[in-house]
Amino acid sequence: MTSASSTARTRARIEITGEILAAARVRLTHAGPGELSLRAVARDVGMVSSAVYRYFASRDDLLTALLIEAYNELGAAAETADASVAERTDFVARWVAACHAIRDWSVAHPGDYALLYGTPVPGYAAPKDTISAAVRATSVLVDIVITAHQGRDAELETRVGSPQDLEKMLAGALEFLGQRAEPTTSVNAELAMRTIAAWTAIFGTISFEMFGHLVGSVDDYNAYFDQVVRRLAAELEL
Amino acid sequence: MTSASSTARTRARIEITGEILAAARVRLTHAGPGELSLRAVARDVGMVSSAVYRYFASRDDLLTALLIEAYNELGAAAETADASVAERTDFVARWVAACHAIRDWSVAHPGDYALLYGTPVPGYAAPKDTISAAVRATSVLVDIVITAHQGRDAELETRVGSPQDLEKMLAGALEFLGQRAEPTTSVNAELAMRTIAAWTAIFGTISFEMFGHLVGSVDDYNAYFDQVVRRLAAELEL
């Protein structure tokens, strides 16, 4: 008698599901997510195309699984990098480590990156299952910023516009940041503004690099990214 | 006798070429560039698919024409917005106007924006004809920054790393900026660094908005973009 979770069938299922996902991700390197072909993936794995339907109910389901897997990998990379900084109060070091981990993963997985941060697939709406995975990498960055500012004497001064305007405009972000901060603390709207702008700048920089817009302008992408990240750290007063 | 440039044929050719391009751009709103179908475009225009080949030698040629047209429109929008600021020494106003023009055009033409700044079409390499169009919007921003700093007493101080490192890393950008500056002036590497970072942040912000990454965080995209742009203006010391 075999326990339900370790029969040959169950193990094979897990393994082959992984093989299909891996093959699909390789395909994504050479074709956009919209052109991802289930039949091509099946061929790569060595099955007949209809067999894939034993594992994924449709092409969209495959895309969803890919999205979740990729988001989780990116999130895990950021988390690991942050955790590897021994001096937990060195927020600049943690920020730099996490940002570079995000870029390193992106450079190593261009197809996956395009899936996550490139043009959305037309006609495909990511289901809610993807949200918790999608938020992981971002949460690492947010936590570093919030923790750095937690319990400081002075709140950041609003640079442009009024605090009230910022609060209204960033209501959603403030709620998200508030959930990740200590229960009693309220998050400063100016800090939220700078955090979102920094987060956007990081992925904007990676996208520009990956999609070829920095060709001819920047020679050393890693060094350039490092510059951007350290400037953002200063901006965020980490 | 009719002059070569205004025969009925020539006029029809120009008109229909425009109709094909327009139909293709509508299609791009609902399908990524990789999935753009020549047959579908032909159908929309009311021709048989093979007739399109009288106007474009291949699907890739159509894509190239779309790229050039869209880049030129975006560039023209930025140029017009900049030119409409009467007080030419009010560089902040010019910067804000140009940036908003870029965002407004992008929001109004999401399909075209994705073509220009989204995931590149796999297997398609934009030919060199596109470069001069591609550079127009960017040039507007660069010119504002350079002109603002032209002939100032103090050069910007390098914030992170050494000026030498920046110069090496940004050789390509420095050459580009140098071409647009007054002949005798040399462009400060720190200024180049901040300019590229600002340029990247602008398109990063627009991409995040357009591709859905700000949903739930930011409520008023236009106000948020305005914040970003004004902060960048300060950063650039316009």
Add this chain to the structure above:
DNA sequence: TGTACATCAGTGAACGCGCGTTCACTGATGTAC
């Protein structure tokens, strides 16, 4: 001005292709007694 020829836009059929998905099947694996 009128005619003969050349150019060219648009047609419609055809090519070979790959796609997502369904379905009846077979044989191996798992389960209950």
Add this chain to the structure above:
DNA sequence: TGTACATCAGTGAACGCGCGTTCACTGATGTAC
């Protein structure tokens, strides 16, 4: 432990579809004399 039945992974054929591109054609427009 052994047998009977149920589950399920994988097969292979088939469906209807849309795609990019080629080609011989027709009829209208343009050009040269």
